[in-house]
Amino acid sequence: MSVPATRRNLLLTIVLLSVGLVVVSLAALMVGGVHLPLRQVWVGLWGAGPAGQAEVIVREIRLPRVLLAMLVGAALASSGTALQALLRNPLADPYVLGISSGAALGAIVALWVGGRVANASPLAAFAGALVTMVWVFALGRRAGRLSSYTLLLAGVVTASFLSAVIIFVLSMLSTRDVRGTAFWLMGDLSVVTDVQLHLLLPVIALGIGGLYFFAKDLNVLLLGEQESAHLGVNVTRVETLVYILASLLTGVAVSVSGAIGYLGLLVPHLGRMVVGSDHRMLIPTAALGGAIMLVVSDLLARTLVAPGELPVGAVTAVAGAPVFIYLLRRTTG
Amino acid sequence: MNLESTSAGLTHANSVKSVGPHLSVEGVVFRYLHFSLATTNFEAQAGQVVAIVGPNGSGKSTLLEVVSGHLKPAEGRVLLDGEDLHRLPPRERARRVGLAMQETILLFALDVREFVRQGRHPHLGRGLFESPEDERWVDWALEKTRLTEFASRQVTEISSGEFQRAVLARTLAQRPRLLLLDEPTANLDIGYQVEMFRLVRDLAASEGFVAVIVTHELNLAAELADTILLLDKGQCLRQGSAQEVFDQELLSRVFRTPVLVERNPASGRPRINWVATRS
Numbered sequence: 001m002s003v004p005a006t007r008r009n010l011l012l013t014i015v016l017l018s019v020g021l022v023v024v025s026l027a028a029l030m031v032g033g034v035h036l037p038l039r040q041v042w043v044g045l046w047g048a049g050p051a052g053q054a055e056v057i058v059r060e061i062r063l064p065r066v067l068l069a070m071l072v073g074a075a076l077a078s079s080g081t082a083l084q085a086l087l088r089n090p091l092a093d094p095y096v097l098g099i100s101s102g103a104a105l106g107a108i109v110a111l112w113v114g115g116r117v118a119n120a121s122p123l124a125a126f127a128g129a130l131v132t133m134v135w136v137f138a139l140g141r142r143a144g145r146l147s148s149y150t151l152l153l154a155g156v157v158t159a160s161f162l163s164a165v166i167i168f169v170l171s172m173l174s175t176r177d178v179r180g181t182a183f184w185l186m187g188d189l190s191v192v193t194d195v196q197l198h199l200l201l202p203v204i205a206l207g208i209g210g211l212y213f214f215a216k217d218l219n220v221l222l223l224g225e226q227e228s229a230h231l232g233v234n235v236t237r238v239e240t241l242v243y244i245l246a247s248l249l250t251g252v253a254v255s256v257s258g259a260i261g262y263l264g265l266l267v268p269h270l271g272r273m274v275v276g277s278d279h280r281m282l283i284p285t286a287a288l289g290g291a292i293m294l295v296v297s298d299l300l301a302r303t304l305v306a307p308g309e310l311p312v313g314a315v316t317a318v319a320g321a322p323v324f325i326y327l328l329r330r331t332t333g
Numbered sequence: 334m335n336l337e338s339t340s341a342g343l344t345h346a347n348s349v350k351s352v353g354p355h356l357s358v359e360g361v362v363f364r365y366l367h368f369s370l371a372t373t374n375f376e377a378q379a380g381q382v383v384a385i386v387g388p389n390g391s392g393k394s395t396l397l398e399v400v401s402g403h404l405k406p407a408e409g410r411v412l413l414d415g416e417d418l419h420r421l422p423p424r425e426r427a428r429r430v431g432l433a434m435q436e437t438i439l440l441f442a443l444d445v446r447e448f449v450r451q452g453r454h455p456h457l458g459r460g461l462f463e464s465p466e467d468e469r470w471v472d473w474a475l476e477k478t479r480l481t482e483f484a485s486r487q488v489t490e491i492s493s494g495e496f497q498r499a500v501l502a503r504t505l506a507q508r509p510r511l512l513l514l515d516e517p518t519a520n521l522d523i524g525y526q527v528e529m530f531r532l533v534r535d536l537a538a539s540e541g542f543v544a545v546i547v548t549h550e551l552n553l554a555a556e557l558a559d560t561i562l563l564l565d566k567g568q569c570l571r572q573g574s575a576q577e578v579f580d581q582e583l584l585s586r587v588f589r590t591p592v593l594v595e596r597n598p599a600s601g602r603p604r605i606n607w608v609a610t611r612s
Contacts, residue, residue, distance in 0.1 A: 002443075002447065005461075005462060006462060007461075007462060088440065088441075089440070090440055090441065215461075216457060216461070219447075219451060219454075220451050220454050222441055222443065223436075223437075223439070223448075224436070226437075227434075227436065227437070229403065230401070230403065230427065230432045230433075230434070231451060231454045231455055231507070232424035232425075232426065232427030232428070232454060232455035233423070233454070234424075272441070272442055276442060276443075276444075276447070277441045277442050277443050277447070278447060280461060280462070
């Protein structure tokens with residue numbers, strides 16, 4: 001099914017999904033170790049005056065987490081959408097080009113070399129992501145131009161190689177540190193500072209906005225590189241910029257919250273089932289849908305085995321796999 | 334080897350004030366690593382159909398891409414209405430030139446209408462969405478290729494023949510002044526083959542564009558093209574009207590098999606058949 005890309009449909013979709021996002025976010029703020037009624041959450045969000053226990057829970061603990069989930073979910077889903085179009089491959093996800101492996105390796109090496117330094121991990125991870133992005137780009141060129149086919153191969157090879165290196169480094173770490181690295185491999189939304197949130201919001205907003213700028217070009221790119229060139233698309237410029245934007249979105253998301261899987265693969269497909277492949281509709285749908293999905297997944301991760309906590313990547317995987325199988329059956333059955 | 338245009342139709346056109354697009358391919362040479370296209374010249378006026386024929390590997394598709402302006406010729410140039418096509422920015426070129434090569438199959442959910450709508454991409458301004466005029470041209474293209482009833486079907490669900498018509502529709506939606514088609518009838522049954530050739534010929538006349546078609550259908554080319562170029566191993570061996578180009582001995586040699594060239598009594602044009610031998 002596809003919803004024609006018109007101003008009215010776009011606005012309607014954005015409004016509906018935004019309302020959905022607000023609803024699940026409020027639910028996520030209300031539910032947890034201590035259940036808070038909506039009124040108290042509301043006071044916690046906007047109220048001035050001395051902070052009671054409820055306000056602290058809402059503001060200091062839950063709100064940052066919910067905001068992070070929104071931003072990371074939107075970033076990963078948008079990046080996945082863009083990469084599926086760029087590589088013309090429905091199996092592409094934000095990690096297929098090795099970004100998450102690079103980020104994980106960056107953080108794990110920093111851990112190994114420097115011990116536990118409070119804020120170094122995200123920076124080291126982002127550095128790892130950047131280096132991987134440049135490396136894969138250089139490798140993905142053929143005859144001096146970017147080729148989506150070569151790029152995919154370069155990314156897959158790099159990801160595999162980096163995963164092997166990660167396992168090697170893990171074997172060098174003490175068992176105490178190894179447990180901490182589950183964070184990078186499964187994702188964790190519980191550790192975020194205000195500074196990070198303040199940086200993430202504009203970066204992710206600009207990244208998604210940048211991808212949206214190329215929405216029309218991505219539609220044409222689906223037809224093929226040659227066909228796109230014949231329709232007047234500057235293929236090299238579009239592919240390079242989309243690659244950079246998608247990699248940056250993935251890099252910042254993974255640097256702060258580890259590699260949360262399935263979201264970047266699944267949400268674009270779910271989005272296509274609802275609004276079709278026109279990226280003018282799909283990108284906002286995927287971004288908001290990704291935000292919703294991660295807020296809900298994190299809510300489940302916090303509550304399913306309360307008082308314990310599941311890694312959020314486990315929830316997206318366990319929930320994601322059956323949904324993906326169902327999707328597959330529906331489209332090919 | 335430098336061949337001049339010899340078609341009677343073209344020499345007549347030179348003396349008439351040209352209205353509409355004028356294609357001039359002047360002395361183009363192209364070189365790949367292992368293959369080269371020798372000096373080629375031809376001209377065409379609005380409303381004319383040029384067919385490029387020849388055996389596999391003779392350089393037909395390469396010539397088409399050079400004529401489109403996408404490939405830079407080692408020598409010579411291609412002018413459309415006096416503009417060097419290769420020098421144009423890609424978007425400007427795409428507004429004038431519609432090129433449909435052999436197409437890759439899609440893996441994504443895209444309906445036929447969306448597929449054809451991509452043809453309007455070069456014309457989309459700064460706005461995000463298509464204008465009502467863009468949608469009208471999409472409707473027009475779907476109607477001309479008889480795909481209106483398929484408009485909401487997924488491109489992955491239609492037959493290869495219907496897909497080929499969708500590619501033509503998308504190229505028509507570009508409203509080009511120069512229409513270039515690489516084997517547009519490869520997957521079509523005889524009925525659709527004839528229909529597509531006639532459609533291109535009629536549209537070229539009514540809309541006033543130049544059409545250049547690479548084809549293996551020698552008889553369709555003979556019936557419906559104004560000028561034919563016969564290529565072999567990168568060289569243009571002969572060009573002109575069907576009667577001039579379709580010489581039995583030449584064709585038999587070029588296609589490496591005996592052929593028989595007769596006259597179609599209805600139109601007076603050549604009709605080519607391969608000779609059945611029992612060996």
